Structures are given as structure tokens and as C-alpha cells.
Amino acid sequence: LRFGGAEMQTVELVNCLARKHDIHLFCLAPESKLSERISKEVKVNVLGKKVFLDPVVLFKLVTKLRKIKPDKLVSVNCYSTMYSYLVKPFIGKGSKTLTIQHTTEFPVNFTENIKVAVYTRIINRMDRIIFVCNNQKKHWVEKYKINPERSLVIYNGVNLEHFMNYPLDKSTSRGKLGIPEGDIVIGVNAVLRPEKKHEHIIDALEMLAMDGYPVKLLIIGDGVRRKHLEDYIRAKNLTDSVIISGFVDDVRPYLASLDISALTSVAVETFSIAALESMAMGKPLVLSNIGGASELVENGENGFLYEAGNIEQLYKSLKYLIDKKLFSDMGKESQRRVSQHFTREIMAYRYDLVLCG
The missing domain is CATH 3.40.50.2000 (Glycogen Phosphorylase B;)
Incomplete structure (x- = not known):
């Protein structure tokens, strides 16, 4: 397995x-x-x-x-x-x-x-x-x-209690990762493969940083594209703004530190376990609209869907969430949806x- x-x-x-x-x-x-x-x-x-x-x-x-x-x-x-x-x-x-x-x-x-x-x-x-x-x-x-x-x-x-009852709060989890308290943290929990298109979230991060937002990107996972992504991050001068965790046994400390959970896949994704885990941790979602994403996200309620590959839409969805300070309200709706259906x-x-x- x-x-x-x-x-x-x-x-x-x-x-x-x-x-x-x-x-x-x-x-x-x-x-x-x-x-x-x-x-x-x-x-x-x-x-x-x-x-x-x-x-x-x-x-x-x-x-x-x-x-x-x-x-x-x-x-x-x-x-x-x-x-x-x-x-x-x-x-x-x-x-x-x-x-x-x-x-x-x-x-x-x-x-x-x-x-x-x-x-x-x-x-x-x-x-x-x-x-x-x-x-x-x-x-x-x-x-x-x-x-x-x-x-x-x-x-x-997913095992709802396993995620909902995680004992460490956002502040403590961020402290363990060395992330400043006031930063806005966007996370992607996905193996580093080509179809996951981590480059798109890195591009959106760059756009947000240029707008002056104190954003950090936490990439949870490892895989064949790690060196490529590290080079891509370095070329954009975002080394201090991106953390790649590598493979982890327990994703909860990383999910707990997030404000927004995103998936930017352009293929393969069907009904993401990673998205369900983020929902169980009370996180709003920004997902590329492929596979069953529209059955996970009620657009504007517990997150946003964007056209796969459209980095401008991805950027605008993230920006809207940040500007309107919707992390808590949409996160609660995510948790409600997963508890009722998933x-x-x-x-x-x-x-x-x-x-x-």
C-alpha cells in the first residue's frame, strides 16, 4: 500500500x-x-x-x-x-x-x-x-x-474526531513551524507530482506578495517534483515565503497552522481525501474545479472553485477570502459539511x- x-x-x-x-x-x-x-x-x-x-x-x-x-x-x-x-x-x-x-x-x-x-x-x-x-x-x-x-x-x-479533536491550536502549530503569528498561511496537501500543478499556487502567492499581503505557502508532501519546485521557488525569490514539509506521518499540525487550504490539480483528482481532511480541521477550501470538487465546495459558502489552470481566478479567490476575512466562517461551514456528509x-x-x- x-x-x-x-x-x-x-x-x-x-x-x-x-x-x-x-x-x-x-x-x-x-x-x-x-x-x-x-x-x-x-x-x-x-x-x-x-x-x-x-x-x-x-x-x-x-x-x-x-x-x-x-x-x-x-x-x-x-x-x-x-x-x-x-x-x-x-x-x-x-x-x-x-x-x-x-x-x-x-x-x-x-x-x-x-x-x-x-x-x-x-x-x-x-x-x-x-x-x-x-x-x-x-x-x-x-x-x-x-x-x-x-x-x-x-x-x-474521513475520521472526523481524529481531526476535530487535534489538541494544538493555530498559534502553537505555527510556532513549531517557525511561521510568524500575523502571516496569512495558504496550504497545499498533495504529493509533488506534475498534475498537482504546485507552480500555480506559487504563482498566485507571488501575486499576493506583490500586492503587499504577508503570505506564506506551506506545501505538505514530497515527491518527484521537489527539486523542480525548489528551483521554481528560488527563481521567483520566494524561498523565505514557502515551506515544503516533505513526507509527514501526521498532517494535523500542518493543517492546523493554515488559514486557507488549496488544491490546484489539473488532472487525476476525483474526490480528494486531502480536501476532506482540511474540511474536518475547519479550513476554507480553494479548489480547481475538476473531479468532484463541486460536490465538496459550495461556492461562496465553504470556499471557492476556480477553472483549473486559470491562475488569475485562483489569485482572485484567495484575495477575496483574505480581504473579507472569511477564514473562520467558511471554515465552520467546511466542518459542518464534512460532519453531515463525509x-x-x-x-x-x-x-x-x-x-x-
């Missing part, structure tokens, strides 16, 4: 479901630190996949599943769904197949086009197809011809209904 939204959601889900059900979790790839967060009630099987379609892993899966005799065989995203589809004929007719999809768009190239053509045919043979937001489901049904009769939406959810308990309850159906 690597650290990503789908993986984190899977861990939260199996931990909740294991309170009522006998849960076996199969990980195709080797373990990661995320495995440490899995409840001891979950029986974990690490299969150690070495090639794209690993016959040894397929054999292990069939052998173990024949012993378990599962009522439901649930796969997460396209790749694991392919494995689920291939082993299903060898484990008996009693198991129903479900797939949970966290992706909205796929890279556009010849190899990926072939994969998508195969994956979508496999997905349409699952008994139930679960999407994580309505915008995503609509897109898959229209573009990839996924069967709408077998499809439903269950929103991602908790892990609500998520687990809805999955439980599907699994028992």
Missing part, C-alpha cells in the same frame, strides 16, 4: 468494516508504512507482485480465496479489478464481485488506451460498480459506457448496506 487517497480510503474502510465482518485484505504490491495503520482485526495478505500480470500472484489468490470462500470480492481501481476478474471463475459461483473506482481520467497514449478498453469491459462485468462522487460516475457512464444500472456512488469519508462512519454504513445486500 502506497500513500495515496485510494489507499488511505481503503484502510479507513476495512478498519470500520472489520468491526462487523470477517475482512481479508489482499495487497498486490509489497507492504508500505501505510500497512501500520490497518486494524489487527483485518487479515492482511501481501502478495508481492513482480510483473504486470503475475501468474504466481494469481495462483496465490486462487488458493487463498478457495479457502476463504468470500461472499463478496471487492477490488479497488482498475488494476486490482483485473486480478479479481481473472480469479473469480476459479473460486466458485457464490462470490459477488464489486469494484471501487477512484480514478476519473486516464493518461492519453496508445498503451493506456488499450488498457482502458480492457479495463472498462472487465468493470462492466462486475456485479456492482462503486464510484466516489457523482461527477465521476456521470463521466464514466458517458465516456466509457459503464453500465449505470450496476453503478452507485458512495462518498469518501465521515468514515457514513462511508462505512453505506458500504455495509451494499455488502449485505
